[in-house]
Amino acid sequence: MKVSPDLKYTQNDEWIRVEGSTGTAGITDYAQEQLSDIVFVEVLASVGETIAKGAAFANVESVKAAAEVYMPVSGTITAVNNALPQGPEAINKDPYGEAWMVRFTITAPAELEGLMSSAAYQKHCEGRSH
Amino acid sequence: MAYIPHTDADRQAMLAAIGVERMDDLYDAIPADVRFPDLDLPEAVSELEILDELQALSEANLDTRHFACFLGAGAYNHFIPSAVDHILRRGEFYTAYTPYQPEISQGTLQAIFEYQSLICQLTGMQVSNASHYDGATALAEAVILALNHHRGKRAKVVMSPAVHPHSRQVVRTYTQGMGVTVVGDESCCNGPDDLAAHLDSNTAMVAVQYPDFFGHIVDFTRLAEATHAAGALLCVSVNPLALGLLRPPSGFGADVVVGEGQPLGIPLSFGGPYLGIFTTKQEFVRKMAGRLVGETVDSRGQRAYVLTLTPREQHIRREKATSNICTNQGLMALAAAVYLSLMGKQGLRRAAELCYHKAHYAAAKIGALPGYKIWNEGTFFNEFVVACPKPVAEINHHLLEDHEIVGGYDLGHDYAELKGHMLIAATEMNTREEIDELASALEEVAHD
Numbered sequence: 005m006k007v008s009p010d011l012k013y014t015q016n017d018e019w020i021r022v023e024g025s026t027g028t029a030g031i032t033d034y035a036q037e038q039l040s041d042i043v044f045v046e047v048l049a050s051v052g053e054t055i056a057k058g059a060a061f062a063n064v065e066s067v068k069a070a071a072e073v074y075m076p077v078s079g080t081i082t083a084v085n086n087a088l089p090q091g092p093e094a095i096n097k098d099p100y101g102e103a104w105m106v107r108f109t110i111t112a113p114a115e116l117e118g119l120m121s122s123a124a125y126q127k128h129c130e131g132r133s134h
Numbered sequence: 135m136a137y138i139p140h141t142d143a144d145r146q147a148m149l150a151a152i153g154v155e156r157m158d159d160l161y162d163a164i165p166a167d168v169r170f171p172d173l174d175l176p177e178a179v180s181e182l183e184i185l186d187e188l189q190a191l192s193e194a195n196l197d198t199r200h201f202a203c204f205l206g207a208g209a210y211n212h213f214i215p216s217a218v219d220h221i222l223r224r225g226e227f228y229t230a231y232t233p234y235q236p237e238i239s240q241g242t243l244q245a246i247f248e249y250q251s252l253i254c255q256l257t258g259m260q261v262s263n264a265s266h267y268d269g270a271t272a273l274a275e276a277v278i279l280a281l282n283h284h285r286g287k288r289a290k291v292v293m294s295p296a297v298h299p300h301s302r303q304v305v306r307t308y309t310q311g312m313g314v315t316v317v318g319d320e321s322c323c324n325g326p327d328d329l330a331a332h333l334d335s336n337t338a339m340v341a342v343q344y345p346d347f348f349g350h351i352v353d354f355t356r357l358a359e360a361t362h363a364a365g366a367l368l369c370v371s372v373n374p375l376a377l378g379l380l381r382p383p384s385g386f387g388a389d390v391v392v393g394e395g396q397p398l399g400i401p402l403s404f405g406g407p408y409l410g411i412f413t414t415k416q417e418f419v420r421k422m423a424g425r426l427v428g429e430t431v432d433s434r435g436q437r438a439y440v441l442t443l444t445p446r447e448q449h450i451r452r453e454k455a456t457s458n459i460c461t462n463q464g465l466m467a468l469a470a471a472v473y474l475s476l477m478g479k480q481g482l483r484r485a486a487e488l489c490y491h492k493a494h495y496a497a498a499k500i501g502a503l504p505g506y507k508i509w510n511e512g513t514f515f516n517e518f519v520v521a522c523p524k525p526v527a528e529i530n531h532h533l534l535e536d537h538e539i540v541g542g543y544d545l546g547h548d549y550a551e552l553k554g555h556m557l558i559a560a561t562e563m564n565t566r567e568e569i570d571e572l573a574s575a576l577e578e579v580a581h582d
Contacts, residue, residue: 065451
């Protein structure tokens with residue numbers, strides 16, 4: 005599994021890139037590995053909508069399972085990756101880059117404190133039993 | 135070896151969880167004296183004797199082979215080519231369900247694929263699932279699709295009163311406890327404009343029927359535009375046989391087209407099994423319940439069929455599934471596919487034309503009788519409403535007892551305003567003599 009040191013992570017395998025007051029989120033490499041071939045993505049969030057930390061903003065479906073993707077921190081959506089539904093396999097190929105899901109204005113920056121660093125997230129994944 | 139996995143400890147834990155001590159406590163609600171009734175069964179008889187007895191019982195039923203039938207209201211007496219039944223009963227096909235190890239049954243998958251393709255052609259829609267149990271279930275699944283499409287943010291369904299009353303009931307049953315309100319069908323005469331007046335930002339779906347329950351052929355183009363302008367979806371429930379003649383509902387922008395598939399080669403059979411047709415646009419395919427067979431190529435490049443969307447509900451989505459219906463009505467879907475193949479485009483059109491012309495001949499005859507009046511305004515297909523001079527039940531009794539005719543449907547059952555109105559259907563099976571006899575019998579009963 006790959007992690008990227010410039011990102012923060014949730015227990016539920018979402019990542020967030022923080023640039024000033026803007027956050028970008030998607031699911032981690034570990035998550036895509038666990039799901040295997042992803043065949044369907046539906047971003048539920050629409051631009052302008054404010055979504056609370058922990059609320060679902062997307063559905064991801066692979067040949068094995070369906071999963072909801074939750075907001076790592078609260079935010080107001082500014083952009084949605086509309087290319088993703090047409091090419092959901094991007095999540096398998098490039099989860100931290102091409103397969104970003106939503107971009108948003110972070111509305112409660114204090115919530116970032118509760119997220120994991122890449123090292124902590126790596127440890128978190130290694131500690132999980134299957 | 136016992137195949138029941140629960141141990142005594144499991145049972146005790148379950149009983150404790152629901153707060154009873156013994157298994158017998160679960161049956162407390164049933165009076166003790168009826169828990170194990172004496173069945174008082176007769177002595178066993180031989181196969182020969184029991185066949186005689188069952189034959190006699192079945193002959194006590196009246197059937198459409200011996201009686202002229204003018205009853206429709208959602209289930210119609212059509213001609214079924216014998217080849218339909220012969221193909222259905224082949225051992226390779228004779229299962230009611232999609233197989234659970236589907237890819238090994240390529241023939242069954244191909245048959246379902248052909249069914250889907252034919253239904254798409256007929257409705258003009260892009261995607262058909264492998265079918266549902268009946269037309270009413272299919273309509274309810276259409277409503278579920280709309281609710282999910284709007285992610286639970288819209289909770290109103292605008293329902294035409296001219297959608298089959300049973301289907302409307304099934305929709306209400308299906309959506310119980312989901313906070314959904316169904317409006318629009320309060321009066322029998324609410325037309326497209328009355329339905330459009332209900333549209334708002336809380337409306338998930340508008341549901342209409344084509345031809346409608348009273349037989350009318352309504353153009354829903356304007357209603358479709360208004361529905362889409364409000365951000366809602368339009369569902370059209372069809373009689374698939376009528377589509378042999380009529381413009382398909384995709385033409386006026388339907389998002390979901392459902393229907394009762396019984397007219398396509400499925401016998402009346404005292405009410406079932408029937409066939410639920412469900413079609414939609416490509417963009418809603420992931421929201422569609424049930425199964426979908428797809429065509430692909432195998433590792434050697436040969437054509438092969440797969441259950442493209444089967445595992446979604448049961449295997450992948452599980453508790454996130456939006457519908458619990460995973461199976462289809464395999465045998466009846468096959469019947470429809472065989473029927474449509476045998477009839478062909480021209481044959482289906484001819485059958486639909488015959489239905490139309492026979493119904494219009496009947497309406498002209500009956501409308502001219504003193505005391506009877508045709509209620510329909512505008513074009514109708516193979517069914518029409520007659521205002522009668524006497525209670526419908528009384529007229530039907532007379533038709534049945536004195537003329538061996540199964541009369542029309544008593545609309546007073548479902549519409550308070552339509553007491554004394556009878557819904558009469560005609561199909562290609564009704565001869566001119568039968569229709570003339572119906573008219574003279576109606577004339578006779580009016581004078582009694």
